[in-house]
Amino acid sequence: MSQAHVSLRGVTKVFPSSSGGQGLHALGPIDLDLQQGEFFAVVGPSGCGKSTLLELIAGLTSATEGTVEFEGRRIEGDIPDGIGVVFQEDACFPWLSVEDNIAFGLRKIAVAHEEKRRRIGGVLDLMGLGDFARSYPAQLSGGMRQRVCIARTLVIEPRLILLDEPFGALDQQTRLLMGDEVLKLWRQTGATVFLITHALDEAAMLADRIAVMSARPGQLIDVVETHWPAERDSHIVERLEFGAVTARLWKSLREESLKTMAKTSRGPADRT
Amino acid sequence: MSSAAMKSARNALVLIAGLLAAWQALYWFVGDAALRPPLVTVQYTARLMTTDAFWMHLSETLQAFAVALSIAVAAGLVIGFGLGFHKLSAQVFEPMLVAVYSIPKITLYPILLLAFGLGMPAKIAFGAIHGIIPVALFTLNAVRNIKPILVKTGRVHGLGPFEMIRSILFPAALPEIFTGFRVGFALTLIGTLLGEMFAAQRGLGYLLMTAIGLHNVELIMAVTLLLVVFAATVSAGLLAIDRWLHRHI
Ligand SMILES: Nc1ncnc2c1ncn2[C@@H]1O[C@H](COP(=O)(O)OP(=O)(O)O)[C@@H](O)[C@H]1O
Ligand SMILES: [Mg+2]
Numbered sequence: 001m002s003q004a005h006v007s008l009r010g011v012t013k014v015f016p017s018s019s020g021g022q023g024l025h026a027l028g029p030i031d032l033d034l035q036q037g038e039f040f041a042v043v044g045p046s047g048c049g050k051s052t053l054l055e056l057i058a059g060l061t062s063a064t065e066g067t068v069e070f071e072g073r074r075i076e077g078d079i080p081d082g083i084g085v086v087f088q089e090d091a092c093f094p095w096l097s098v099e100d101n102i103a104f105g106l107r108k109i110a111v112a113h114e115e116k117r118r119r120i121g122g123v124l125d126l127m128g129l130g131d132f133a134r135s136y137p138a139q140l141s142g143g144m145r146q147r148v149c150i151a152r153t154l155v156i157e158p159r160l161i162l163l164d165e166p167f168g169a170l171d172q173q174t175r176l177l178m179g180d181e182v183l184k185l186w187r188q189t190g191a192t193v194f195l196i197t198h199a200l201d202e203a204a205m206l207a208d209r210i211a212v213m214s215a216r217p218g219q220l221i222d223v224v225e226t227h228w229p230a231e232r233d234s235h236i237v238e239r240l241e242f243g244a245v246t247a248r249l250w251k252s253l254r255e256e257s258l259k260t261m262a263k264t265s266r267g268p269a270d271r272t
Numbered sequence: 273m274s275s276a277a278m279k280s281a282r283n284a285l286v287l288i289a290g291l292l293a294a295w296q297a298l299y300w301f302v303g304d305a306a307l308r309p310p311l312v313t314v315q316y317t318a319r320l321m322t323t324d325a326f327w328m329h330l331s332e333t334l335q336a337f338a339v340a341l342s343i344a345v346a347a348g349l350v351i352g353f354g355l356g357f358h359k360l361s362a363q364v365f366e367p368m369l370v371a372v373y374s375i376p377k378i379t380l381y382p383i384l385l386l387a388f389g390l391g392m393p394a395k396i397a398f399g400a401i402h403g404i405i406p407v408a409l410f411t412l413n414a415v416r417n418i419k420p421i422l423v424k425t426g427r428v429h430g431l432g433p434f435e436m437i438r439s440i441l442f443p444a445a446l447p448e449i450f451t452g453f454r455v456g457f458a459l460t461l462i463g464t465l466l467g468e469m470f471a472a473q474r475g476l477g478y479l480l481m482t483a484i485g486l487h488n489v490e491l492i493m494a495v496t497l498l499l500v501v502f503a504a505t506v507s508a509g510l511l512a513i514d515r516w517l518h519r520h521i
Contacts, residue, residue, distance in 0.1 A: 060427060085428045089421045095443045104439075108430045138519075 003072055004033035005192045006057060006160060011066035012217070013052050025217040027052045029066060032211070032220065034160075034192055039183075041195045041203035043249060044213030045260035050196045051088075053218065054164050057194065058085050070160065084158030088165040092137035092145045099124070099133040105152040123151040126185070143174050154185065161186075163195045167202070175199070176234045179206055183233060200253070204245040205236050212252040215259040222252040284508070308493045317494040332474040336395040337464045343396065344403025344460050345453060351404070352411020352452070362412060369412075373405040377463060385471055395467035395475065402463030403456035410452025414445035447517040454510040461503060 012028030027049035034040050044050050055061045056068055059079040068075045070083065084105075093101055102123060106116050124130050127147040137145050146166060153161065163182075167175040179202060186193050197203050203210045204226065212222040226245055228236060236242055292310050299309045308316070320326050351369075355362040381398060388394040418441060426440045468477025476495055483491035 058428060060424065079428060079430055081430075083428075087421055087424065089419070091421045091425045093422065093425075093440070093443070095446070105429060107439075 004069075005036040005038075005071065006032075006034040006194070007069045008032040008057075009067050009069075011056060011063045011068060013049065013056060013061070014064045027056075027216075027218045028063075030218075030220060034194060037190055037192055039186055039193045039195070039206060039208045041197060041207035041210045042213060043197060043200055043203050043210060043253060044218055045215050045253070045257045046198065047260060048213045048216050048256070049218030050213060051164055053213075054085070054162050054194065054196055057160075058083055058162055060085075082159040083162065084153035084156055084160070085162045086146075086149050086153050086164065086166045088168045090137075090142065090145050090149070090169075092148050094137050097134050097136055098129055098140070098148050101137070101148050102152045102155050105155045109156055119155050119157070123155045126154070127151040127181075143170050143178070146170065146178075150185075154189070157189065158191055160192045160194065161189075163193065165196055165198060168198070175202060176205075180233045182206065187230060200246050200249045201237065204242055204249060205234060210245075210249060212249060213256070215256045215263070221256070222248075224248055224252075304489070306489065308490055313490070313493040313497055316490040317497055320491070320494050326479075329474055329476050329479045332392075333464065333468065333476040336392060336468070336475065337399060337461060340396045340399025340464050341403060341457060341460045343400040344456050345407055347400070348404045348407025348452065348456060349411055349449070351408040352449075353415055355408070356412045356415025362416070366409075366412065369405055369409055373409070377402055378466065381467075381470060390471050390473070395464055395472055395477075398467035399460045399464030403460030406459060407449075407452045407456040410455065411445070411449050414448030414452070415441070417448065418444045447514070450510075450514050450517050454507070454514055457510060458503065458507060465499070 008030050010028070011030045011032075013026045015024040015026055017023045030053065042050055042053065052061065056063055057070070057075070059068075059075045062076050070080050073080065093104065096104065099120060102120050103116065106119065109116075111119075124133055127150060129144070129147055129151060132140060132144065137148065140148070146169070150166065167178050170178065182193070182195075183206060185191075195203070195206060208226060208228065210224045210226065211220045212224070213219065214221045224245060226241075295307075295310050299307045355365055377398070380401065384394055384397050384401075388397055422440055422444055423436065426436050431439065465475075465477040465480075468475035469481045472478045476499065480492065480495045482488075483495065
């Protein structure tokens with residue numbers, strides 16, 4: 001039987017309110033299956049619960065209702081092995097060198113010292129950080145630091161990679177190039193990739209399937225299949241179908257974004 | 273030596289030479305009644321350092337200071353970490369800490385004397401109360417300013433609570449905590465010496481007080497010189513470490 005790599009059933013998340021009121025219904029209900037090895041992207045207006053969805057899959061927070069399964073095992077607020085996460089914010093440890101930051105990813109992984117050295121060398125090269133192994137994060141640009149975080153995630157050779165707006169802080173050109181790198185990594189590692197982004201073109205360029213989320217409480221209102229070949233890169237943006245994909249995403253998203261704008265212009269700004 | 277280190281060494285020398293010159297000039301101005309010139313003071317200090325009594329006083333002060341500083345740092349860290357992790361109690365206690373910090377500690381001295389009597393415990397207590405609050409406040413801030421994303425990263429990598437403190441919380445907070453230690457060091461030294469000046473029979477503070485009582489200007493100058501040299505040297509060292517930590521973390 002072919003089983004989904006990640007599977008969510010009726011998942012909702014309500015954040016309890018500190019004043020004992022109703023709480024904040026952030027997400028769901030959501031049903032979602034990620035297939036083994038697919039590149040899945042999620043787009044949605046800010047504050048709709050994208051990061052919450054990612055944290056549920058990572059086991060960083062537990063669902064109020066419903067179940068989350070990874071490789072057939074239920075995740076309930078515990079963090080399973082085999083999942084790597086890259087956050088939007090700079091998550092480098094400033095007191096560790098680039099190399100030691102990456103080695104941090106391996107501290108809980110039971111592999112021989114030699115194997116660790118080999119893997120660290122491998123991801124340093126892969127992410128173009130070879131010359132910076134002994135540098136400290138403060139000496140690097142934002143883009144380079146994000147590479148360090150990606151390298152720290154890849155070194156554990158995750159079977160599922162969760163990316164929460166990993167290129168949000170980078171300029172457009174760098175983002176396209178980083179997108180190419182991620183595609184290369186995805187092909188090389190064969191991992192399942194779950195990418196959150198607010199950039200429609202990024203989602204359209206990278207993913208096999210793209211889910212569109214509604215305004216809060218976030219639900220999946222559309223799933224778009226791109227049918228790109230696995231051997232692809234940023235040149236995909238030149239294709240005619242690329243325009244069609246982004247147009248469809250925008251059509252689904254436009255109304256939701258308007259709702260969010262109306263809400264935030266009345267109330268206090270949402271945390272993203 | 274790097275050129276930066278050379279530059280700061282040169283600055284220090286210029287500063288010391290300037291201070292010595294100012295001291296000598298002041299002596300010419302006020303005369304023997306209140307001061308001794310630098311050379312005489314250094315000679316007297318050298319002689320003082322050959323006496324047993326001096327070493328007895330010094331070791332008494334150092335002991336009191338070491339214990340007071342240990343208490344201040346340990347208690348400050350516990351209070352700082354405790355409040356740092358518990359938002360609500362931080363909201364309640366931080367203003368109180370700040371208020372207590374601004375009380376001139378000398379007003380508490382009579383109470384401490386009643387509680388501890390003359391001697392070592394009172395000095396230690398007086399030194400420690402000067403140092404605890406800055407260490408606690410800096411630690412509290414340090415813990416509060418740890419980026420949540422770093423803790424999240426630790427969780428993603430499966431760290432338990434103990435490893436989280438050792439590998440993430442502590443290094444993330446270290447530079448700020450060290451600043452607290454530096455400030456705590458200086459204030460605890462002041463507190464310990466003040467304690468010795470007003471109620472003790474031993475220690476450098478006591479020696480200074482007796483010298484004042486006997487109007488022994490050489491002795492006053494010698495003890496002051498030693499204290500200034502000690503405090504300045506250690507503070508400069510701590511400041512250098514502090515700067516290094518803040519640059520690298
Ligand atoms: N720990 C939390 N406690 C309370 N509310 C939260 C928490 N995390 C997120 N939220 C709220 O849940 C909603 C969704 O947040 P998030 O998942 O970060 O959105 P997105 O990533 O799509 O911008 C927001 O309104 C946010 O304020
Ligand atoms: Mg988010």
